[in-house]
Amino acid sequence: MKVGVIGLGSMGLGAAVSAVRAGLDVMGIDLNPEARSRFSDAGGQSSNQLTDLCGADVVMVFVVNAQQASDVLQPVLIESLAPDACVVNCVTLAPNKASALADRVEKYGRLYLDAPVSGGAVRAMQGEMSVMAAGVPAAFERAQPVLDAVAGKVFELGDRPGPGSRMKTVNQLLAGVHIAAAAEAMALAAQMDMDMHQVLDVIKDCAGTSWMFENRGPHIAEGDYRPRSMVDIFVKDLGIVSEATDCLDSLPMTTTALELFSKASAQGMGKMDDSAVALLLARRAGCQLPGDPEGQS
Amino acid sequence: MKVGVIGLGSMGLGAAVSAVRAGLDVMGIDLNPEARSRFSDAGGQSSNQLTDLCGADVVMVFVVNAQQASDVLQPVLIESLAPDACVVNCVTLAPNKASALADRVEKYGRLYLDAPVSGGAVRAMQGEMSVMAAGVPAAFERAQPVLDAVAGKVFELGDRPGPGSRMKTVNQLLAGVHIAAAAEAMALAAQMDMDMHQVLDVIKDCAGTSWMFENRGPHIAEGDYRPRSMVDIFVKDLGIVSEATDCLDSLPMTTTALELFSKASAQGMGKMDDSAVALLLARRAGCQLPGDPEGQS
Numbered sequence: 001m002k003v004g005v006i007g008l009g010s011m012g013l014g015a016a017v018s019a020v021r022a023g024l025d026v027m028g029i030d031l032n033p034e035a036r037s038r039f040s041d042a043g044g045q046s047s048n049q050l051t052d053l054c055g056a057d058v059v060m061v062f063v064v065n066a067q068q069a070s071d072v073l074q075p076v077l078i079e080s081l082a083p084d085a086c087v088v089n090c091v092t093l094a095p096n097k098a099s100a101l102a103d104r105v106e107k108y109g110r111l112y113l114d115a116p117v118s119g120g121a122v123r124a125m126q127g128e129m130s131v132m133a134a135g136v137p138a139a140f141e142r143a144q145p146v147l148d149a150v151a152g153k154v155f156e157l158g159d160r161p162g163p164g165s166r167m168k169t170v171n172q173l174l175a176g177v178h179i180a181a182a183a184e185a186m187a188l189a190a191q192m193d194m195d196m197h198q199v200l201d202v203i204k205d206c207a208g209t210s211w212m213f214e215n216r217g218p219h220i221a222e223g224d225y226r227p228r229s230m231v232d233i234f235v236k237d238l239g240i241v242s243e244a245t246d247c248l249d250s251l252p253m254t255t256t257a258l259e260l261f262s263k264a265s266a267q268g269m270g271k272m273d274d275s276a277v278a279l280l281l282a283r284r285a286g287c288q289l290p291g292d293p294e295g296q297s
Numbered sequence: 298m299k300v301g302v303i304g305l306g307s308m309g310l311g312a313a314v315s316a317v318r319a320g321l322d323v324m325g326i327d328l329n330p331e332a333r334s335r336f337s338d339a340g341g342q343s344s345n346q347l348t349d350l351c352g353a354d355v356v357m358v359f360v361v362n363a364q365q366a367s368d369v370l371q372p373v374l375i376e377s378l379a380p381d382a383c384v385v386n387c388v389t390l391a392p393n394k395a396s397a398l399a400d401r402v403e404k405y406g407r408l409y410l411d412a413p414v415s416g417g418a419v420r421a422m423q424g425e426m427s428v429m430a431a432g433v434p435a436a437f438e439r440a441q442p443v444l445d446a447v448a449g450k451v452f453e454l455g456d457r458p459g460p461g462s463r464m465k466t467v468n469q470l471l472a473g474v475h476i477a478a479a480a481e482a483m484a485l486a487a488q489m490d491m492d493m494h495q496v497l498d499v500i501k502d503c504a505g506t507s508w509m510f511e512n513r514g515p516h517i518a519e520g521d522y523r524p525r526s527m528v529d530i531f532v533k534d535l536g537i538v539s540e541a542t543d544c545l546d547s548l549p550m551t552t553t554a555l556e557l558f559s560k561a562s563a564q565g566m567g568k569m570d571d572s573a574v575a576l577l578l579a580r581r582a583g584c585q586l587p588g589d590p591e592g593q594s
Contacts, residue, residue: 095489118503130502155499166489167499173482174505177550181474184550185467191542192392192463202452202464205427206415208471210507245488247582253474253481256553285544 001025001145002082004059006072008035008046010228011090011117012062014124015150017042021127022149027052054080058146059087065236066093073101078108086111086142090131092172094240095165102135102161111139114161116168118175119152120215121228128152132167134160169244172237173254178212179234180257183278185213186220191287196221216275223291225273232270234261298322298442299379301356303369305332305343307525308387308414309359311421312447314339318424319446324349351377355443356384362533363390370398375405383408383439387428389469391537392462399432399458408436411458413465415472416449417512418525425449429464431457466541469534470551475509476531477554480575482510483517488584493518513572520588522570529567531558 001024005016008030016028020043028039028046036046050072053059059081063069069091078087087105089098089112102112113135123129131151133140136159140147147154157163185208189199200217203209219225238258242248248255264270264277282289298321302313305327313325317340325336325343333343347369350356356378360366366388375384384402386395386409395411402409410432420426428448430437433456437444444451454460482505486496497514500506516522535555539545545552561567561574579586 118505120504130499132499132503153502155495155502157495157499163491166486166491167496169489170482170486170491170496171500171503171505173485174478174500174507174510175503177478177481178475178505178507181471181478181550184474184548185470187547188470188538188542189463189467191544191547192466194460194463194467198452198454199464199467202427202429202454203468203471205450205452206429206468206472207417207508207512208415208468208475210471210475210510211504213471213507215504241485245485245582247488250484250488250578250582250584251481252553252557252578253478253550256549260549281547281549285542285547287547 001058002056003027003146004029004053004056005062006050006059007062007064008039009062010121011124011129012060013039014121014129015060015062016044017125018127018150019146020044024145024149027056029053050077051080053077055082057082057085058143059085060146061087061089061091063091066091066097069093069101073105075108078105078110081110083109084111084142086113086139088113088115088143088146090115090117092116092168092237092240093165094243095162095169098161098165111136111142112161113139113143114164116164118168118171123152131155132157132164134158134163169241173241175212176234176238176241176261177253177257178210179216179274180260180277182210182213182216183220183275184281186217187278187281187285187287187289190282190289191285219273219275220278220289223289225276225291227271227273229274230271231261231264231274231276234274235265235270298355299353300324300443301326301350301353302359303347303356304359304361305336306359307418308421308426309357310336311418311426312357312359313341314422315424315447316443317341321442321446324353326350347374348377350374352379354379354382355440356382357443358384358386358388360388363388363394366390366398370401372405375402375407378407380406381408381439383410383436385410385412385440385443387412387414389413389465389534389537390462391540392459392466395458395462408433408439409458410436410440411461413461415465415468420449428452429454429461431455431460466538470538472509473531473535473538473558474550474554475507476513476571477557477574479507479510479513480517480572481578483514484575484578484582484584484586487579487586488582516570516572517575517586520586522573522588524568524570526571527568528558528561528571528573531571532562532567
């Protein structure tokens with residue numbers, strides 16, 4: 001089985017490496033030579049040309065946003081795939097955009113799965129990501145060997161595109177708000193002169209814990225803001241959440257978190273790790289967190 | 298060893314029952330006859346008179362707020378305890394108030410632990426709560442048999458009162474924001490016509506999960522707002538969080554969540570389960586959640 005992975009960021013790289021490990025024939029596509037060489041180092045073949053996906057049976061898409069997904073899923077690409085190929089779209093996008101891309105892929109006779117993922121880079125690299133998928137049974141069947149290789153759990157949410165993206169929208173609401181909460185909690189702990197590593201150790205055993213607190217908290221305690229996932233990703237994703245309802249009044253937490261990520265981005269932190277919003281909150285209180293590049297001023 | 302437990306709410310009852318199970322001689326104090334009979338049904342002795350704590354070796358305090366803690370910890374009570382007794386104050390209160398109560402207890406020659414707890418009613422009932430404790434070594438030593446009975450983990454955070462309450466403040470920031478986030482996520486899922494039980498099932502395996510999402514989410518999916526912990530508790534606790542810094546700008550998520558709990562309380566939902574803020578958010582969007590008492594109008 002010939003597999004393509006478009007986009008070798010943290011989740012795409014994890015999926016591509018997991019597919020190689022499962023013995024599949026994988027071609028990874030990325031415009032960024034560093035991303036390609038990370039995949040090559042892990043034993044994969046890579047290219048910057050979508051034409052190298054010619055004849056692929058399954059193509060997973062891990063680009064950044066709906067626009068990029070639309071750009072790569074052009075008719076010329078779709079028609080170059082195997083006649084019964086399945087496109088597995090793992091991009092976080094608004095539910096209505098998932099439907100539009102599905103229509104395009106199906107128009108050219110290929111199968112489509114609306115299949116956003118979650119679980120973080122570590123689980124992705126272990127082939128244990130969670131996949132929130134929807135599509136026709138034939139699409140699940142075609143993609144099965146790849147899903148088996150990359151996913152710890154595949155939730156089958158329906159037979160038309162949309163439910164996968166809706167579930168991812170709910171997940172991103174929680175994820176974004178929880179990152180902002182973790183940042184705020186750690187910034188408050190610093191204001192109260194607490195030992196930040198002790199805070200991590202205690203809270204993970206208490207009712208205040210979250211997946212994001214346990215994952216991003218250590219970045220803040222260590223002052224390590226190298227981007228595992230960037231501030232700008234949540235500017236985008238909480239924007240998608242905000243568009244999922246006509247009633248923004250029903251999303252006060254999302255709105256506040258989006259404002260925080262947006263302000264951080266406007267202050268030049270867009271390409272930093274999303275936990276860097278803690279720096280912005282601590283600075284407001286005149287408190288310096290570890291690793292603050294504006295420190296000692 | 299004679300143990301007193303003042304306040305038989307969800308956490309206090311769990312602690313009292315766990316202490317009985319460990320073979321300790323426990324007297325539970327509560328003004329509410331229903332709370333007392335729940336403890337009697339579980340094999341405990343109870344009373345509505347603080348004088349029944351005369352001669353106690355360890356007294357755990359589980360009342361609702363700092364004012365009640367100050368009211369019960371009067372000199373007359375403190376002096377009635379065993380000469381080397383330890384007061385274990387498990388109430389969530391501002392760090393500076395923990396110090397004031399410690400000073401009072403120590404003035405009358407007894408030991409004091411600043412010991413807020415977390416982990417929820419289920420773990421409390423199993424004797425597995427987490428305790429964030431600070432106090433002199435003699436206080437830890439005196440309270441040890443009781444802590445062993447009620448706690449899964451005891452974090453020893455310092456030898457003066459304050460660090461326990463500071464840690465609890467950080468925990469409540471996260472807990473309150475996560476309840477609001479869970480409510481907002483479930484209300485959005487309902488707006489998108491999603492199956493709410495499926496949302497719970499999928500998200501718990503994704504990066505959007507939190508202790509509170511997994512604990513409170515089912516209340517919302519089932520429309521069951523009987524108070525396991527009330528909206529008004531988080532009006533109080535997020536108030537304590539807000540007072541922990543002079544810079545409210547560093548607490549945007551807390552501020553938004555506090556506003557939400559306060560509005561719910563103002564609309565008559567103060568005694569409902571804290572997850573009932575989901576009803577308020579869904580109503581704003583004209584969407585009816587299961588179990589909404591204002592439904593079908």
